[in-house]
Amino acid sequence: MIDAKKVYKSLVYLSLNIIKNEKLRFEIFDKANFRNDFVAQINNMLTLEKDFDVNMDDVQLAQTFAKAIVKITESKQRFEKNEKTIDEIYAEYSSFLSETIKQFEVGRNELVNETLKITEEDILYSAIMNEAIKSKYKDLEKTQKAEEEKNKQAEEAAKKQQEEPKKNNQNTNQGQGQGFFGGFGGPQYQGQGIGEMPIPPSRDPRFYPYNAKPQWMPITKKVIAIIVVIASIILLINNIYMMTIKITFPEAYWREFLFNKIPPNFNDEAFWKSVLNLKLITDLGAGKVVNIPFDLQGIGFKSVFNFILGILPAIYISFDAFRKPRSIKEKYRMNFFPVMFVVIFLGMSLFPVISVLTEGNIKDLFKNNPFLRAGADGQTLFATGTKLNFDGLWNLLSNDYGHKFSTVSIFSIMSLVFISLSLVAAITILVLNPKLDRQKQMRANAEFQKAMMYMSQGQSYQMDQSLYDNPDEVIIKNPSKFSIWWNKTFKKKKDSDKK
Incomplete structure (x- = not known):
């Protein structure tokens, strides 16, 4: 079982680093979904304090973080402990960390930094939200949305130009394929793709499942x-x-x-x-x-x-x-x-x-x-x-x-x-x-299961890239000369036998 003190420490530092990040403070104020997920982490912190009797240097900080959220949102929030196990709390922490990194493009190292000294005064002092911050990030969001809309329109126009010749060819050959698809609902199934099959982390050369890389x-x-x-x-x-x-x-x-x-x-x-x-x-x-x-x-x-x-x-x-x-x-x-x-x-x-x-x-x-x-x-x-x-x-x-x-x-x-x-x-x-880094393996397995779930629903999902090493450091195994010769020789023979 995972150590409750380590999970509590991870939650505390994640919460502190989020509050110290001005952009993420604004997202707590502005985005209800993100705010609710963050409140859930504080509830998990409270559960660890009440049910597992853990703290940080003899101080329990869940109540202080709750006050900080109220200060940021300028509204009352409901905080209460739950009946979750340590494994469930850690799984939620890992998922929340991954979603935050992916959604708001924040570096993982910034969110899991444990070098800061934590005090109740510092937590409440960092929970600043004023009109200048609100105006700054609302303007940034408007600018970003306008650019995204402009890029989207340009992509759609380019895609339309590329598909025009294909459409003419499809109209010419439509009668040949309609008999088959028509009997089985034809056009209603066309275009319902399935997500790309994700590679299990254990088979991905970018995934390093150990806790250190000794250069010596x-x-x-x-x-x-x-x-x-x-x-x-x-x-x-x-x-x-x-x-x-x-x-x-x-x-x-x-x-x-x-x-x-x-x-x-x-x-x-x-x-x-x-x-x-x-x-x-x-x-x-x-x-x-x-x-x-x-x-x-x-x-x-x-x-x-x-x-x-x-x-x-x-x-x-x-x-x-x-x-x-x-x-x-x-x-x-x-x-x-x-x-x-x-x-x-x-x-x-x-x-x-x-x-x-x-x-x-x-x-x-x-x-x-x-x-x-x-x-x-x-x-x-x-x-x-x-x-x-x-x-x-x-x-x-x-x-x-x-x-x-x-x-x-x-x-x-x-x-x-x-x-x-x-x-x-x-x-x-x-x-x-x-x-072996057990926590990293658990996060990787959780991400893989999530990717499989999205794939089964016909959607795409990018696994947490912080799990993987820098592509420049990844070693790709090239086939040996013997394996190249073997494949060429016997594949040709197999193909000729089929013919």
């Missing part, structure tokens, strides 16, 4: 896209680099891991070499263990999935940020789906990045390998009582592959930084995105 939005979208692209590039480089690291475990590694301290009863070198080529199922898993490769980044499904996690967000958000906006809505807002795409996919990519962030994390990867887990847990080899030596194995790995582990860590830290920046920027832009 277009460049901000590009900056966020660039950050995401950098994060994706670093992530891909890191994944590719890890794919190139192939760690093999030679015999020296396994001797260190399996039996760093040889028991006295097991000192036969031939025996230990045979152990290295066993299929160690019980403790270490299936397969010969000598020179088995260990990958930091595999080439299977996992690596392909990591590539997808890195590439898709960059492509999606870059396409949305750098393409030419198709409407003013796209220009000043960040679309929800590309941002959420970035949050979800880059958020998921954080887990593999963190797993190789430091050498300690990489060490944990080896500890979790099925072949090496027994050593990390301090288990023994068969019945020899020899403890598996994972720490000794890791020292060998660090000596041989430490520089590569450091490079992976550097890329991982850079990836983490840019992914974090991307996620923070994406969430921030969602928070700062312009929100």
